[in-house]
Amino acid sequence: MILYDFELSGNCYKIRLMLSLLGQDYEKKSVQVAAGENKAEAFLQLNPKGEVPVLEDSDQIFADSGAILVYLATQYGEQYWLPCDAVSQARIQYWLATASNEIQHGPSAARVIKLFNVPWDYAQAVQITDTLLPQIDQHLSQHHWLAAEHVTIADIAVYPYLALAEEGDINLGVYRHIRQWQKQIEALPNYIALPQATAMA
Template sequence: MTLYGTPLSGHAHRVEAFLNILGLPYRYVEANAEVRRSESFLALNPFGQIPVLVDGDLVLPDSVAILVYLADRYDGSGLWNPKVPEEAAQVQRWLSIAAGDLRFGPALARILTLWGGAGSLTDAQRVAERVLRFMDSHLDGRYWLAAVRPTIADIACYAYVARAPEGRIPLDPYPAVRRWLERVEAIPALPPMPQSAIPQTA
């Protein structure tokens, strides 16, 4: 099994973390911008994006799709991507939030702050604050996002929330979110999301 990613990509971190949690052996290939423009990489993902997982004959881009695949293929307990309809629906809801508001909020704010690019930092911070307020309210009295135990929803949402301060979004106003981050980081074998070498400004 081979994972293509970069250390500071929250999308790639989701997959790396879950592979470690499941105890699956894999080869990590760092796919920087130059690699992602290469013909060999574009043959794996024509969009030139990371992560990409190669498992035998399967070539699978997209972090959320990879999490679902790994859970269904390799998690014998069936708990990380539950099939009980109520829990399954909650997992899907949070996977959608991870691909939506978290991507266009904390993730985009971090990108714009650290590396620049197209987009409005103010708008991204506004989206981030909205989703963090919602998460904080949701987690008040709950340990995990979608079930009574951790699921792939928690893995999908972790990285960009943990590094929200790198997008000038402080986490001090969100005590339930901070407690949740501590619980996620205590999951055995889960590596914390690396910090950028660029000083945080939040």
């Protein structure tokens, strides 16, 4: 497998984490996002959206971090990370959608604004975050994991940008159920550390 990767991207980290949790070897190709390589024609052939991560496996190309999680879980995860029954599938989909929408436009956007000085609307990102985090904290006050009785790709999809939220000046201090759940993920066998923006700056 080849992962088209950008070290600081939380969406790429999701896939590196999943591959590690699954014990899958892969080759990493760094995409020079700062230089716009992801918007160049060669990369757009891989993903018309011009976004990392992209995964190549057995001559198939997959874009979108949620879609790649679904692929890896189905191909290599023996129905543990993405159980086949209708209720589990729907519960997981709810969180994949949340990762694609509210998390991307909330804590992820806040982090991009603060880390890379992008001229997006920070107040809007904070507002989306402030609406979302109490919902997740409340959910985790009643559930040990987001979508099932055990960890699934729902947790892997939601975890990175919450764990990186401080880099967007988002404080998770009051969300103790989220912080407890983060520790559970960080205790998984073969967990790998988050990207360290400060160390690379």
